[in-house]
Amino acid sequence: MVAIAYTVAFDGVEARLVEVQCSVTAGLPGFGIVGLPDKSVSEARERVRAAFDALSIAMPSRRVTVNLSPADLPKEGSHFDLPIALAVLAALEILPAEALARTVALGELALDGRLSPVAGALPAAMAAAEDGRALIVPRACGPEAAWVGAVPVFAPRNLREAVDHLIDKAPLPRAAPGEMAPAARGNDLSEVRGQERARRVIEIAAAGRHHLLMIGPPGASKSMLATRLPGILPPLTPAEALETSVIHSVAGLLSDGGISRSAPFCQPHHTASMAAMVGGGRNARPGQASLAHNGVLFLDELPEFERRVIDALREPIETGEIHVSRANAHICYPARFLLVAAANPCRCGETADAGKPCPRAPRCQSDYLGRISGPMMDRFDLRIDMPQVSYEELALPPSGESSETVAARVAAARALQTRRFADHPHARVNADASGRLLEEIAPLDAECRTLLGCAAERLGLTPRGYHRILRAARTIADLDASAAIRKPHLAEALCYRLPFGRPD
Ligand SMILES: Nc1ncnc2c1ncn2[C@@H]1O[C@H](COP(=O)(O)OP(=O)(O)OP(=O)(O)O)[C@@H](O)[C@H]1O
Ligand SMILES: [Mg+2]
Ligand SMILES: [Zn+2]
Incomplete structure (x- = not known):
């Protein structure tokens, strides 16, 4: 079965929706990412593996393939970790596939499953809003993404919180927008x-x-x-x-x-x-x-x-x-x-x-x-x-x-x-x-x-x-x-x- 999660790739300052497809098939065990990933995206494999370990989820001893579509758009940055992890979890039927259908996710995984902040949460929220989807970002990015207003933003601290939210076990509150910084006057x-x-x-x-x-x-x-x-x-x-x-x-x-x-x-x-x-x-x-x-x-x-x-x-x-x-x-x-x-x-x-x-x-x-x-x-x-x-x-x-x-x-x-x-x-x-x-x-x-x-x-x-x-x-x-x-x-x-x- 092919499981699908959604994230974004940046084209200048514009966030474009990317489908993260994952299939788990028979064959030699391995974990491959295709679809024009750069080095930081390819490295997601190691971080996802380690984060799964931290959650006591075993990677299957089968072939896991992740495809980032559209294939012609270059994918850069560490924010692909979270959507890739979610797509793999859905392909393993640990997450229901429907749970990912209306959500855009981005976040970098630490080896212990924590979510580290990533660049671009604000334009990502704008892309999610345009597409009528909710957004999941690391905790630190929540206030920034919530500025867009039109989109519900959820900001888990780690992969487990993200999963528990998606399966409705422990729904997260909507993130609130950060403070509007007052116009700085500086020196006079x-x-x-x-x-x-x-x-x-x-x-x-x-x-x-x-x-x-x-x-x-x-x-x-x-x-x-x-x-x-x-x-x-x-x-x-x-x-x-x-x-x-x-x-x-x-x-x-x-x-x-x-x-x-x-x-x-x-x-x-x-x-x-x-x-x-x-x-x-x-x-x-x-x-x-x-x-x-x-x-x-x-x-x-x-x-x-x-x-x-x-x-x-x-x-x-x-x-x-x-x-x-x-x-x-x-x-x-x-x-x-x-x-x-x-x-x-x-x-x-x-x-x-x-x-x-x-x-x-x-x-x-x-x-x-x-x-x-x-x-x-x-x-x-x-x-x-x-x-x-x-x-x-x-x-x-x-x-x-x-x-x-x-x-x-x-x-x-x-x-x-x-x-x-x-x-x-x-x-x-x-x-x-x-x-x-x-x-x-x-x-x-x-x-x-x-x-x-x-x-x-x-x-x-x-x-x-x-x-x-x-x-x-x-x-x-x-x-x-x-x-x-x-x-x-x-x-x-x-x-x-x-x-x-x-x-x-
Ligand atoms: N018109 C001024 N009124 C009060 N203090 C001044 C004035 N012009 C210069 N100073 C003092 O001199 C310092 C240096 O000024 P400033 O850095 O603006 O010079 P600059 O023209 O940028 O010089 P440089 O070419 O070396 O960069 C300032 O920090 C300030 O303390
Ligand atoms: Mg000067
Ligand atoms: Zn001179």
Whole structure:
């Protein structure tokens, strides 16, 4: 007889239903798993065997074959242990086959039969809900999976509890969703002294999700400002929070089952590998760019990153998605983030305004910033240079606005954009607006056209640079609650064009 249990396999961040078929036939004793399993799935054999021992269930001295269907979908991860164990138990008629028909199960077995947490419980619950099935996950994953709500989630501690639940001997209670983590405020913007211009740019970046490059000497508060961005970004909508949490779940990073409404903040080190940044690798996991989905990706010391790793971000910046090719599959991960990058003006990090000009200027600077490719540089809507804060400024008491005050203005500007883009599925914020859409949402009056015409000539503006200025000007006008883009808005947008670096 063929017994069937259900589980999921991950295709990017999507969980796809997998049928675990098991047959026990006459023949040489053995335990085989087929259906494109990777090594961790094949190893399930040993863990299942040991867990059965712990339950005093003897493996039959016949041939046990497990087939994971659909066969063309690669199966990865240790979460196949539990469904495989359940299918074998049903094939041995220890479990009634009907008991498994309406259930999706995932979990890793320890040698003593305990169930260890696995990645991906949240998207697995979504797949189970879509299919109208209940879900069994290890105890630690229950709160995370229960967020989906539409699906009954049961979270046994070990294989015995799972079996007793399925045969109705000791039904488990439904798992309750974890706590919604309060929006973390973190450090406050008011702690940053001086730097009015940079503070303003951070606000514009947050309001329109404009990618931002800050160039300044060590100690110019670049890191300080970037880390305060999550505090001024609007909290995620429930849909966004779920999107982001699914990615974190697949990466195995949703600890305590808590879903958070704070925008994620990811700061990969400059030695980050390609797989760490965009995902994929041997055990496919979302990379930092995807973990930053709906939040901030902060690349400190941008020129120090490997150039191909940075250039790999060009695709998600354009499309909001990352496609990773692997030996046997293509994976797609969501990755819509606000890119904030920081760099020293030159390799030695010296600065003229602190009275220590770089001895190798200007070559040092152009060589260093030249490591950022032109197309990448082109993707920053806002580029500013920042001076070092003076000692006088540091000595003064903090005078700037708090994160809360700035967040309120950002939220108001975002609300205008949400209304503006209600009928445009491909744009959520001003930074997403394409050239054609920009003509509609950012028309210029005669005065602005003259100003932009002069600037274009002086700056040698390309069409892309032109659009970048319009997008930033649109956001500056939104922060001013102005329906039209006026000359001061446009003039301000023109200011955030770095005087050095590559021309457009
Ligand atoms: N505007 C400021 N107000 C108050 N403290 C500041 C300010 N700027 C810098 N500091 C102090 O200097 C420290 C270093 O600042 P920060 O890390 O932001 O500099 P950075 O520009 O990122 O430098 P690096 O290029 O070395 O990374 C901060 O931790 C803070 O203590
Ligand atoms: Mg820094
Ligand atoms: Zn230098």
